[in-house]
Amino acid sequence: xxxxxxxxxxxxxxxxxxxxxxxxxxxxxxxxxxxxxxxxxxxxxxxxxxxxxxxxxxxxxxxxxxxxxxxxxxxxxxxxxxxxxxxxxxxxxxxxxxxxxxxxxxxxxxxxxxxxxxxxxxxxxxxxxxxxxxxxxxxxxxxxxxxxxxxxxxxxxxxx
Amino acid sequence: xxxxxxxxxxxxxxxxxxxxxxxxxxxxxxxxxxxxxxxxxxxxxxxxxxxxxxxxxxxxxxxxxxxxxxxxxxxxxxxxxxxxxxxxxxxxxxxxxxxxxxxxxxxxxxxxxxxxxxxxxxxxxxxxxxxxxxxxxxxxxxxxxxxxxxxxxx
Numbered sequence: 362x363x364x365x366x367x368x369x370x371x372x373x374x375x376x377x378x379x380x381x382x383x384x385x386x387x388x389x390x391x392x393x394x395x396x397x398x399x400x401x402x403x404x405x406x407x408x409x410x411x412x413x414x415x416x417x418x419x420x421x422x423x424x425x426x427x428x429x430x431x432x433x434x435x436x437x438x439x440x441x442x443x444x445x446x447x448x449x450x451x452x453x454x455x456x457x458x459x460x461x462x463x464x465x466x467x468x469x470x471x472x473x474x475x476x477x478x479x480x481x482x483x484x485x486x487x488x489x490x491x492x493x494x495x496x497x498x499x500x501x502x503x504x505x506x507x508x509x510x511x512x513x514x515x516x517x518x519x520x521x
Numbered sequence: 522x523x524x525x526x527x528x529x530x531x532x533x534x535x536x537x538x539x540x541x542x543x544x545x546x547x548x549x550x551x552x553x554x555x556x557x558x559x560x561x562x563x564x565x566x567x568x569x570x571x572x573x574x575x576x577x578x579x580x581x582x583x584x585x586x587x588x589x590x591x592x593x594x595x596x597x598x599x600x601x602x603x604x605x606x607x608x609x610x611x612x613x614x615x616x617x618x619x620x621x622x623x624x625x626x627x628x629x630x631x632x633x634x635x636x637x638x639x640x641x642x643x644x645x646x647x648x649x650x651x652x653x654x655x656x657x658x659x660x661x662x663x664x665x666x667x668x669x670x671x672x673x674x675x
Contacts, residue, residue: 368536368537369535369536369560370536370578414560414562415535415539415560415562415563415566416562416565416566419566433536433537433635434537434538434540434541434633434634434635435536435537435538435539435540436537438537438540438541438544438673438674439540441674460580460582461642463635463636463637463638463641464635466636466637466638467635467637469637470637470658502674502675503675504544504675505544505545505546505547505675506541506544506545506548506671506672506673506674506675507670507671507672507673507674507675508671509670509671510545510548510631510655510657510670510671510672510673511545511547511548511671512548512670513653513655513670513671514545514548514549514607514629514631514653514670515547515548515549517605517627517629517652517653518527518529518548518549518551518552518605521527521604521605521627
């Protein structure tokens with residue numbers, strides 16, 4: 362199963378539309394579940410829901426062969442912590458998909474990170490989806506933040 | 522170690538901010554832990570003994586929603602009386618740190634790792650209310666803060 366997610370707030374039709382078309386034109390038909398947000402576009406070829414609870418999000422991420430997502434940190438961190446390959450496509454503010462362009466910088470920073478594959482826009486997505494089975498996951502990242510960050514916060518709390 | 526564990530309120534809106542916040546939880550495993558977020562389902566996956574306080578989700582373009590959120594956070598702070606408040610964002614974290622300072626709490630801001638080119642808008646607004654003021658990108662660190670101590674990637 363391929364797990365598609367657009368995060369907890371806004372729809373991302375530019376991405377979901379391409380995934381739906383890809384699923385409809387690929388044989389055998391790939392199994393896809395997509396969390397699509399408050400989307401006016403209704404996918405025809407994939408299972409979909411507007412929103413799912415965080416516990417279902419975790420279960421679906423854990424069970425997925427691969428994750429395709431907006432370039433949001435919840436999606437990226439969840440994929441990396443379960444050692445799942447993730448394809449990210451950044452939202453763009455000029456298209457009304459987000460209020461600022463931080464996902465462009467997130468995508469730029471994570472490009473080349475093992476297990477993370479960036480589709481800059483919808484035109485790059487189908488080719489990456491075709492190669493989804495061959496994408497290499499990275500070793501899962503540790504379950505917690507870096508020890509130095511945890512220590513800095515821990516020490517600060519102890520001084521209070 | 523004190524007899525009475527410190528009370529910490531850990532604040533983040535639902536989604537990526539909350540996922541990041543939770544990855545830092547070993548830092549407060551010795552505390553009485555309260556979370557404040559926007560999604561009730563998070564209560565099902567917290568460390569034992571931790572309590573979730575709910576607030577509506579809102580952003581700064583939604584005046585009524587943001588006012589409700591601010592009131593709700595003020596009420597939670599008065600109820601919980603945390604000694605330490607930590608947040609990764611977004612608007613809920615701003616109010617929690619700002620009101621928390623008025624109530625004498627010590628405050629921690631960890632700017633989201635999503636903000637790789639510049640600090641988040643909320644991160645810039647919250648600067649003067651954060652006693653510990655951190656970025657997760659070394660090249661965004663400055664001598665007077667934000668400081669870099671590591672990231673949630675592990």
